[in-house]
Amino acid sequence: MRSRTTRTFWLFVGPFAVGLLLFTYLPIAWSSYLSFFDARNTVTPTEFVGLGNYVDILTDRAFLDSIGTFTVFAAFIVPTTVVLSLVLALLVNRIRVARAFFRSVFFLPFACSYVVASLVWKMSLFSGVDSGVANTVLGWFGADPQAWVGTVDPPLYWVVLVTARLWLQLGFYMILFIAALQRIPTHLYEAAWIDGASPGWQTFRHITLPGLRGALVAVLTLNLINAYQAFDEFYNILGDSRGYPPFARPPLVYLYYTSLGSGGQDLGRGSAGAVVLALVIALVTLLSGRVLRRPT
């Protein structure tokens, strides 16, 4: 009987488990192994270098800069996303007419790839020519046209990168918040109303916000992890035929060029970088979880 249960279990779980071992556990183990070897242009290295790759990567200005830059990026984009997607959710959840229409409009960018959004942002909305959309709007207010991604000083490329990411991801988090809002029992609002709470800020502060706690933690955590893993829009908006510029470089772009770039594949160093990045993300996620769980 027991062996039959075992067989049935593995009949269901076996195919997935094999894949998970082969394409998640094996790569992590192999990569950790590579990170201690001189693995330039090879996946079966022989020369053990100890912590050499880690020392290299932790003393490389470019890598440290990208971790630092993306910590600042995360510190900006995460709260902005949380607040704006919550505002959209509250707006859409409250209106009575055309609710489905507005929900669709804000959610539609989710269907768009980061590559296509990069194209629209780089070559149309924030194109450096006077007829670009952003420059046209600036012109209405009598302001000078800007080069946007075409110049480093002032670093207006951040406006381009941040607005693209917000446009792409706000709808997704808005849907999460709407789902959570609809889970808050109506009788809580009725009770608050009977107790004389004003329907605006007081109700929001004492009923809505506590009811959203779980969703807030979810959105924050997902968003934080995603911010450190930014790649697509940075690569496509700032990269060109000469490669990637030496600023605003996401950690993943750094790892991409180090381990797979045309200038020699250093898989040992790339693996060490992946390990360090994973640890940074784990640490930041843990810290933010601590802060959130603190009683208010």
Next chain:
Amino acid sequence: MMRLLRWLALIPATVLFLVPFVALGVQAWPALGDVFSYKEIPFARSLVNSTVVAVLQTVGQVVLCSLAGYGLARIPYRHAPKVLYAVVATLMVPTAVTFVPSFVVVSSLGWLSDLRGLVVPGLFSAVNVFLFRQYFLDFPVPLEEAGRLDGLSRWGVYWRVVVPNSTGFVAAIAVIDFIGSWNQFLWPLVIAQDSSTWTVQVALSSLLTAQNPRTTLLFAAATVSILPIVGVFTLLQRYLVRGVAETGLTGQ
């Protein structure tokens, strides 16, 4: 008053959200007919590749992950909790961080610039398994027992009773998987080194980062690339919304 303020916020937000689509469409319009005349890139081929990858990945993920989720939810194997733990533990590892190590494995298998390299590593989604497990935990047991009484095995119950009664949830997961697969960029960029295996995202990116791209044609190609997804989005939005809501609940 509040109502007025709400509309004063909603209308400009709507305009801001739609402007990028309008900008895309307006620039693409004059060249829509010429989009398959591209010589620099195999555009039609890349659309076919994307379709094959997205369909195979969606079907494969849904089948593999729902089976595993069901096994973990329902079959009283004594080591099942340990297996579940091993699956959930991988959720802590950010997916994009494993792209260097996964590249190592895929290149050792000889799967670079190969359909298998594009599709197979993405099939084993721990998130999906977890979502399916949560869903199957709440599946009504009496329905399954009725199937057992009719002489069906576990496997038979799964395919004849559980799956036909779970189409809404399966559709929700499938829509999310399909959109994710069609829009993914980093993995195909790493794996599809030969232009004959490019997906449409890699093809568009190669034009965007090239010198002097032909703007109108590029916008037309981008428009064609998002049409299938906008179609899926419009027709299946109900399922998509449910899928996203479920995904969010895992974080709690």
